[in-house]
Amino acid sequence: MAYSLEDIFVVAVSSRALFDLTEENRIFQLEGLEKYSSHQLEHESKTLKPGIAFSLVKALLHLNKHSESKRLIEVVVMSRNNADTSLRIFNSIQNYELDITRAALTSGRPLATYLEAFKVDLFLSADEIDVQDAVNAGVAAGLVFESESSYDEDKTDTIKIAFDGDAVLFSDESEKIYQSKGLDAFIEHEKLNVDIPLPEGPFAKMLKHLSFIQKQFPAESNPIRTALVTARNSPAHERVILTLRAWGVRIDEAFFLGGISKGSVLKAFGAHIFFDDQETHLNNSAKVVPSFKVLPKQQKSSNE
Secondary structure (H helix, E strand, O other): OOOOOOOOEEEEEEHHHHEOOHHHHHHHHHHOHHHHHHHHHHOOOOOOOEOOOHHHHHHHHHHHHHOOOOOOEEEEEEEOOOOOOOHHHHHHHHHOOOOOOEEEEOOOOOOHHHOOOOOOOEEEEOOHHHHHHHHHOOOEEEEEOOOOOOOOOOOOOOEEEEEOOEOOOEOOHHHHHHHHHOHHHHHHHHHHOOOOOOOEOOOHHHHHHHHHHHOOOOHHHOOEEEEEEEOOOOOOHHHHHHHHHHHOOOOOEEEEOOOOOHHHHHHHHOOOEEEEOOHHHHHHHOOOOOEEEOOOOOOOOOOO
């Protein structure tokens, strides 16, 4: 019987998100594919350093140890490398004892074509084109937000995932009103529509899947904690709370900051990963926790 990915939370991660391939990418960009391939083959036995998504992946895979009946998480490495140049990636995975056995290696071809085949719930990558293609395909996707900071790779007991609200968990409908008409119009809009759930954003489905997994564990010893970290504050908080209630979703911690810096809250929460759509917030958050940018979905032009 074929192995089924149904009801399993599937994370697809690029090699550049999982491992630190800064030098290798520099060689590829400046010296070309041949030099890059030679470098990888020459350093095949040298273990790569952890990348920005490493601690999250390690913690997610650790979650499978909490389940005796079935796997809860599957991680797939997706890369535009070919099989030959990817052996170093697999050697590093083995050396870190990461339970990753599946991969899609496309030799330069777009990755989005294979997201549905692997039933991907979350795609993490350092390549903006691949992330944009995933977003356009309706998959929750995050683009590595580069930072000089280093992060703790050993936090595996509890997975902590933090989300921005508008344009991430929820649609950008209300955010557009704020941007075009200002704060007063935004607040008035939220008050008038307080009983109408916010439309789902690109990460709503992911949050619901995580909530489903959480419900399989006792609340007092749950291995997953989620947080909403939003610039909203009172009175715009009420519609958010009622929306999550309507979705039947449990969110463990919520922070309505009203303009306060998100970085200090995220550091205190101890997030393995944070998703936001605005670089203003990401510039701050990336200094303390691994951060990924959420790109807007591109609309097809009328002549396509």
